Amino acid sequence: MRIAAIEVSHWHSLYDAAYLRILADIPGVTLVGLHDPSAEVAGRRAAALGNPPIFTDYREMLTKTQPDFVVALGQHSRMAETAHDLLDYGVAFMMEKPMGVNAAEVERIAEKAAAKSAFVAVPLPQRYSPFVARARQMLADGRFGPLSHVYLRLNRPTSARYPAWDSPWMLDPALAGGGCLRNLGSHLLDLFLLLTGEEAQVTAAQLSARALGQRVEDYATVLLRSASGVLGTIELGNTVPYAGSDGELKIAGRDATLVHYHDDTMRLITAGGEETISAPPAAALYPTAVRDILDHWRRGVPPPIGVRDCLRVVRLIDQAYELAGRMRA
Numbered sequence: 001m002r003i004a005a006i007e008v009s010h011w012h013s014l015y016d017a018a019y020l021r022i023l024a025d026i027p028g029v030t031l032v033g034l035h036d037p038s039a040e041v042a043g044r045r046a047a048a049l050g051n052p053p054i055f056t057d058y059r060e061m062l063t064k065t066q067p068d069f070v071v072a073l074g075q076h077s078r079m080a081e082t083a084h085d086l087l088d089y090g091v092a093f094m095m096e097k098p099m100g101v102n103a104a105e106v107e108r109i110a111e112k113a114a115a116k117s118a119f120v121a122v123p124l125p126q127r128y129s130p131f132v133a134r135a136r137q138m139l140a141d142g143r144f145g146p147l148s149h150v151y152l153r154l155n156r157p158t159s160a161r162y163p164a165w166d167s168p169w170m171l172d173p174a175l176a177g178g179g180c181l182r183n184l185g186s187h188l189l190d191l192f193l194l195l196t197g198e199e200a201q202v203t204a205a206q207l208s209a210r211a212l213g214q215r216v217e218d219y220a221t222v223l224l225r226s227a228s229g230v231l232g233t234i235e236l237g238n239t240v241p242y243a244g245s246d247g248e249l250k251i252a253g254r255d256a257t258l259v260h261y262h263d264d265t266m267r268l269i270t271a272g273g274e275e276t277i278s279a280p281p282a283a284a285l286y287p288t289a290v291r292d293i294l295d296h297w298r299r300g301v302p303p304p305i306g307v308r309d310c311l312r313v314v315r316l317i318d319q320a321y322e323l324a325g326r327m328r329a
Contacts, residue, residue: 001294004033004067006058006082007074009041011165012096014048017123017286019071019094024049026291033065041166058082062089069093069297076182077175080105083120087112092119092297094290097186099307101177103315110307121293121303122310125285126187127194128292131249131260134268134277135195144253147230150195152188155219155237155246156180159212171214179216181207182317184236189222189313190305192234195251198227199312205320211239222320 003023005013013020023029031049035058036042042054055061062070070093072082080100086093087109099122100106113120126132138144159179162170169175176182193200203225207217218239224232240246247262257269266277292304 001029001298002032002065002068003029003071004035004058004061004065004069005031005071005073006035006061006086007037007072007078008034008045009036009038009166010073010075010096011162011167011170013045013073015161015165017096017125019073019123019286019290020045020049022287022290023071026294029294032067033061035061038166044166059085062091067091069294072096075169075175076101076177077169080109083109084112087116087118087120090116090118094121094123094293094303097122097124097310098177098182098314098317099310100314101182103311103318106307106311106314110311113307119297119303120307121296122305122307123286123289123293124187124190124305124309125289126191127305128285128288129249129260130279131258131266132191132194134266135251135258138256138258139195139197143256144251144258145255147196147251147253149231149233149250149252150192151233151248151250151252152191153235153246153248154184154188155235155240156184157238157240157243157245159214159216159218159238171216173216176216178317178321179207179209179214179220180218180236180238181205181220181222181320184238185220185222185234185317185320186310186313188234188236189224189316190309191249192224192226192232193312196226196228196230196232198230200224200226200232200316202316202319202323205324207321207324211237220320220324222316224316 031052035055072095204223208219212218219237222234249260260266266279268275
């Protein structure tokens with residue numbers, strides 16, 4: 001399987017998600033080309049991956065390498081153009097969220113992908129977490145009773161990591177489309193939609209840049225209501241002062257509450273008491289997501305998570321920014 005990557009200056013090429021390291025470890029996968037507008041950055045990435053060929057023009061890379069599959073990263077402001085080029089070229093690809101700086105951009109990608117019956121995947125690895133698996137099974141079994149609320153928090157390290165990892169554009173609102181809400185919001189808003197099984201509306205939102213003083217927000221709170229009235233509270237941030245995370249996933253109903261803190265255990269609370277459940281660390285979520293995407297493509301079936309899924313959450317992100325008025329505390 002011949003894979004090429006576009007705009008590898010995006011930090012997820014080698015850090016955090018580390019998509020290219022994951023792919024390099026999959027038997028039968030060959031990285032046939034790395035693209036970035038900066039030849040220097042592309043060269044550094046290539047040196048860490050066995051020195052595949054590098055390109056500063058991804059159209060030239062596609063023509064010369066003829067990949068089977070493409071991993072598309074890059075500045076949020078350039079993602080939509082890249083997606084349209086890949087759809088026109090006719091190659092299957094995986095694109096990092098949010099696929100654009102607003103829902104209008106993502107919707108046009110979704111429409112073209114549907115018209116072409118194209119394989120376009122979006123990795124949202126939180127769907128593969130032990131918490132989600134347990135929560136969905138309990139929902140299917142009716143163990144929560146009527147759902148009341150969902151609380152989801154994802155707070156990541158300081159955004160100083162972006163310039164350190166060759167992605168300083170993440171601190172420019174014109175290029176990134178926002179801060180932690182635009183970048184991290186897809187993960188948790190997608191979980192709310194997945195767990196409730198319904199569409200939702202944002203009822204309130206607030207943004208803050210007090211901690212880091214950047215032009216983009218470093219913390220955001222979003223309140224949601226599903227179609228049937230399930231409430232959601234979403235917290236997103238880049239304020240953890242070390243290379244770790246502060247997170248919590250909770251779903252609660254009349255008969256049960258399931259909670260997963262950022263460790264290797266879950267708590268199930270029912271009328272019968274409290275049970276502690278082992279939960280494997282989340283480090284393996286990205287490899288699982290990538291392997292599942294490639295497995296779907298190999299089998300000739302639609303991607304496990306596609307553009308329409310991304311569009312649903314980007315619409316909510318846009319609603320949140322509109323309600324917050326892009327005002328920061």
